[in-house]
Amino acid sequence: MLSPLLLLLLLLAPPPGSPLPLRLPPLTSPPPLPLTYSNPTGALLTPVRPGLYLAERPFYPSLPGLASTDVSCKMAIAVLPSGRLWLHSPVQLTPALAAALAALGEVAFIVTPNTEHQKFAPQWIDAYPGARSYACPNLRPADPPAPWGEFLRPGAPPPLEWEGAIEMCLVPESVPGVGRSFFNEVVFLHRTSRALLCTDLYWNYPSSLPSVPVPRSTRLWKFFMDKPYRAIYNRILADRPAFTELLEKKVLGDWDWDYIAPCHGEPVEEDAKGVLRRHLNLV
Numbered sequence: 001m002l003s004p005l006l007l008l009l010l011l012l013a014p015p016p017g018s019p020l021p022l023r024l025p026p027l028t029s030p031p032p033l034p035l036t037y038s039n040p041t042g043a044l045l046t047p048v049r050p051g052l053y054l055a056e057r058p059f060y061p062s063l064p065g066l067a068s069t070d071v072s073c074k075m076a077i078a079v080l081p082s083g084r085l086w087l088h089s090p091v092q093l094t095p096a097l098a099a100a101l102a103a104l105g106e107v108a109f110i111v112t113p114n115t116e117h118q119k120f121a122p123q124w125i126d127a128y129p130g131a132r133s134y135a136c137p138n139l140r141p142a143d144p145p146a147p148w149g150e151f152l153r154p155g156a157p158p159p160l161e162w163e164g165a166i167e168m169c170l171v172p173e174s175v176p177g178v179g180r181s182f183f184n185e186v187v188f189l190h191r192t193s194r195a196l197l198c199t200d201l202y203w204n205y206p207s208s209l210p211s212v213p214v215p216r217s218t219r220l221w222k223f224f225m226d227k228p229y230r231a232i233y234n235r236i237l238a239d240r241p242a243f244t245e246l247l248e249k250k251v252l253g254d255w256d257w258d259y260i261a262p263c264h265g266e267p268v269e270e271d272a273k274g275v276l277r278r279h280l281n282l283v
């Protein structure tokens with residue numbers, strides 16, 4: 001006989017194959033890609049809000065011991081007022097993804113938002129020589145030398161060519177005693193969709209998904225990120241009180257948004273600012 005708790009969990013669990021929340025109807029049906037943990041809808045491009053799309057893909061970090069752990073990544077694609085495309089945190093470029101984007105608009109801007117999400121940017125910069133590319137401040141030199149066209153400057157306004165559609169903010173954090181930032185993360189606001197775009201400032205790795213299982217190695221990674229790492233980030237890496245002041249005043253204050261499009265995890269719509277505030281121990 002089922003216990004009342006198990007019965008309740010079964011009743012609350014979404015049925016297999018049910019659509020994931022916080023996404024708009026798919027562009028194509030059936031989905032062209034296999035359903036995976038990283039891409040739970042199997043879509044080439046996932047529309048999430050008007051003028052905002054995600055490319056949901058696997059991501060295997062280069063860090064030792066993580067080469068076979070899919071931490072997943074969502075590249076955000078924002079449509080600017082001119083119809084040109086602004087890309088945030090590129091995932092692997094494939095001919096099918098390039099074709100899907102070509103149907104959407106011209107790839108004009110390629111943004112590498114922090115030092116850990118640079119892996120695939122060179123592919124895009126090579127493939128779209130007419131696009132302008134940007135890196136977070138002080139991106140560590142790569143070998144061969146990094147191909148980024150320009151660096152985003154701390155405290156500077158967003159580039160004019162972004163058509164006033166995107167705001168940006170460098171997150172104050174650093175490694176104590178080392179004298180440099182850990183991620184150099186720049187977070188962005190896409191005004192049209194009222195979405196916050198972040199890379200590693202916020203995450204919410206799911207422990208389960210309605211359509212596909214979450215790999216065991218990914219669940220272990222989720223535990224590491226949710227428990228020890230989040231505590232380390234909030235207590236040691238975040239440059240308090242400057243971190244708190246800037247996040248509260250600008251990102252959570254001046255910026256008008258009600259949706260989080262994270263690189264790692266599921267989009268957030270309900271109480272989005274409260275979710276970010278609690279994640280960063282700002283309450």
Ligand SMILES: [Fe+2]
Binds near residue numbers: 116117199263264
């Ligand atoms: Fe990341």
